[in-house]
Amino acid sequence: MAAIEIHDLHKKFRVYADQGHSLKEKLLSKKRRSYEDRWVLNGISLEVEKGEAIALVGKNGCGKSTLLKLMSRILFPESGTVKLNGRVSSLIELGAGFHPDMTGRENIYTNASIFGLTHKEIDERLQEIIDFSEMEEFIDNPVRTYSSGMYMRLAFSVAIHVGADILLIDEILAVGDAAFQAKCFERLMEIKGEGTTIVIVSHSMAQLERICDRTVWIDEGKIRMEGAPNEVHPKYLEYMGQRRQLSPKKNVPQSQTAASDAQPPETPAKWTGIRLLNEQGEPIEKFATGDTVILELSYRAEPEKAEEVLIGLALYRADKALCYGTNTQREHLAPIVLKETGTIRCRFSPMNLVAGTYWFDAAMRRMDMFAYDYAAQAVRFAVYDPIDETGVTRLDHTWSFDAADS
Amino acid sequence: MRLIRELFQYREMIASLVRKDLKGRYKGSVLGFLWTFINPLLQLLVYTMVFSVILKSGIENYYLHLFVALVPWIFFASSLTTGSHLILDQKNMIKKIYFPREVLPVAYTTSSFCNMLFSFVIVFAVIAVMRIGVAWTVLPWLIPVMAIQYILVLGMNFITSSVTVYCRDLEHIMGVLSMAWMYLSPVVYGVQFIPQGWERYYMLNPMAPIILAYRDILYYKKMPDLGQLGLAFGLSVSVLLIGILVFEKLSKRFAEEL
Structure with missing residues (x-):
């Protein structure tokens, strides 16, 4: 029954x-x-x-x-x-x-x-x-x-x-x-x-x-x-x-400012758009585990006021578990000099997250860590996985088996 | 059958609602639980003033003649007034969670019934203090009479509470209806005042034979009229069956109408 x-x-x-x-x-x-x-x-x-x-x-x-x-x-x-x-x-x-x-x-x-x-x-x-x-x-x-x-x-x-x-x-x-x-x-x-x-x-x-x-x-x-x-x-x-793509207005990822980082009302640099692209440069919201994806960050700044910055990224799963975080300073990259408008790309090849829903937070900070802009949940995306793996990310691996007759 | 089985399954919910109602009814008021007793006593005082001092009815021990009818009447009237919005009051629960909806009228009727039992303590206190005495042989008849009244009030609660969901005016009409109904029942007067030939129709009001039975037992200290009691039983069971049918039908859309 x-x-x-x-x-x-x-x-x-x-x-x-x-x-x-x-x-x-x-x-x-x-x-x-x-x-x-x-x-x-x-x-x-x-x-x-x-x-x-x-x-x-x-x-x-x-x-x-x-x-x-x-x-x-x-x-x-x-x-x-x-x-x-x-x-x-x-x-x-x-x-x-x-x-x-x-x-x-x-x-x-x-x-x-x-x-x-x-x-x-x-x-x-x-x-x-x-x-x-x-x-x-x-x-x-x-x-x-x-x-x-x-x-x-x-x-x-x-x-x-x-x-x-x-x-x-x-x-x-x-x-x-x-x-x-x-x-x-x-x-x-x-x-x-x-x-x-x-x-x-x-x-x-x-x-x-x-x-x-x-x-x-x-x-x-x-x-x-x-x-x-x-x-x-x-x-x-x-x-x-x-x-969602039928209603493009909603789709433009707007940067949001996080409450935790106080900033003056007139910030000299701001995110204007944060998108996820596939290898062909088309915006996407979902992809398969192992695909190559590019995070594209566009900004506008007042070069005369804005100091040099670092860019920070944090990747969260939908249950708010932090999966990955990094910034340009930790990776020993040179401080970034902002132009009036510009685009920063970060390429993940391959992006090995297992199936789930995730988002990126993106921060633009002065070298003293003061945030010019912090976009929380700037871009959300879903990952699907042809293999039913569990965990957070796929680890590169190969299997080997004893030959049957040895 | 399904109904009885479900109600039995949910007996703890009924018990907990009754407890909550009895405890919570007078919560926050200074005299608290005493209001269960004070309210009928005040009503008794008013009616006694009117009908034995101003409009002399000539009934011996009028206060007791009235009191033994007033206490069951208050129980019945609760089904018309507060009983009519018992479903509306539980709006949040009904919209959000399943339980047999019949639990609510059953719990409410039971808590009103308990209130009546508490009031009867005062009735017996008055009887004792005034040295009127009771006839112990007829006293057990109170049990079937109370049972019949419980059935009637439960049936009324099923009807008024479910219809009010669809027609909110009922709540306001009920005040007047309950007053009219009281004067059509032998509460403040005795059945001897009913004009000859009208008695038959008068008794179609199920509360009439029920009140007369209470009065026979406690005031006249005699057996209630079994014919009348049988009639009351028949009418009450019919009201309950109609009530269950109406409630069953109307309760399906409670969650949408509330």
Whole structure:
């Protein structure tokens, strides 16, 4: 028996011209009561086996979150059926029913009871929940004294310990700091190993690839493609890339200034554009592991005011892990004299990052490290990988095997 | 059946909502939990002033005649007034997480019911202080009467809470409706005031036979009229069944309408 059976699901929302809930409005103004039907799901059929983890991807508004809400029975379909076999826990909204005046411990009981646990079942899991959340010393303080990170940690911990057969997750792996995120992720893998069925909606392809067996790409309320993540994701990213290039304004990478480096309002040098190019010099947003890529940094400066600078680069993965950092000074290159406008290129050949989403930060600093401009997340890009490697970067290697007859 | 099984599964949630409601109801007020008792006592004082001092009704021990009806009435009226927005109040939870929606009316009805039980402590205190005494043989009849009323109020809560989501005016109409309903029930007066020939229609109001039964047991110290009680049971169960059907149908779009 499949864990999730979805058959020909249709769902529409009423979009009211002017939503009036009062009787007068309902009686007197027929026109204002008018609404349009917007179909968000147009016939989705899907089966998920027990113990399988699937990812739902698609652009904003494609219906993936609606599908998840239909699975969790928050919404009901116009036609079609959704059948879930087993206890469902949704990590769509964490901390449902949390009461700020009650203690962490009391809130564990309230929150877990909403997932349908009995008092006895909660008693059995209490210690595990507290341990996982790392909140032992604060557990008897009222929740209103918690930081938002602590709040989420506790809520996540409850949700993940209810012993669900099916876990529905909506973009929540951004809980707490990097260490706790990693822990959550490990725990998810563990739960999956125990045979729990998992459905995840996320934009982080790297995360999805690590945990999911199958990706379902939803577009305009229909399944556009489904299959192994490493087959679907490159196609999806390519599609998203094309879509973005249709609206060029958004695509021009604007340099942003980071708050951490104070700078005068009138800086004598600024980034004007930061792009990633392929070997042919065409702008790209995704590439395969091992491709050659060029980071192109354009700037504008006032040569009479600007001193000599160094250029710094930092490469981050989407989970904010620093993958690589360098600058021209460390590499013993001469200080750079700025012109009125100019372009700096840095060539990575080959760029051996494994599959995932990454970004570059780019800094232009005076030799005393004062930043003229610091562009955080100046250019984001995705890497796909024909080989299912893990880690951060591919290390050059060759295999050799003993000949069979020696 | 599915409903009963799900409600049983979610019993801890119901219990925790009831606890939270009972604890939180008067949180932040100076007298706190005492309001459970003070409120009916103040109402009792007002009605007693009006109906035994100003409009002399000629009923012996009028305050008790009224009190044994007023306490169950307040329980019933809660389903019309506060009960009507119990779904609206839980908007955030309903939009964000699944649980059987029926949990909410069940929990609310149960906490109002507990409040009525606490108020009955005062009723018995009054009976004891005034040396009126109770008939121990008929007292157990309170249990089926209370059970019937619970069924009725639960049914009402299913209806009012779900319809209010779609038609917010109901919340405001309920105040007037609950006042009219009270005067159509034998709360401040006895059934002897009903004109001849009207009784049959009067009893179609399920609260009429229920209140009369409370009064028979505690004021007249006699067995309630079983025919009337049977009628009340039938009506209450019908209200509950209709309530469940209405709620089932309307609850599917709660998350979208809220």
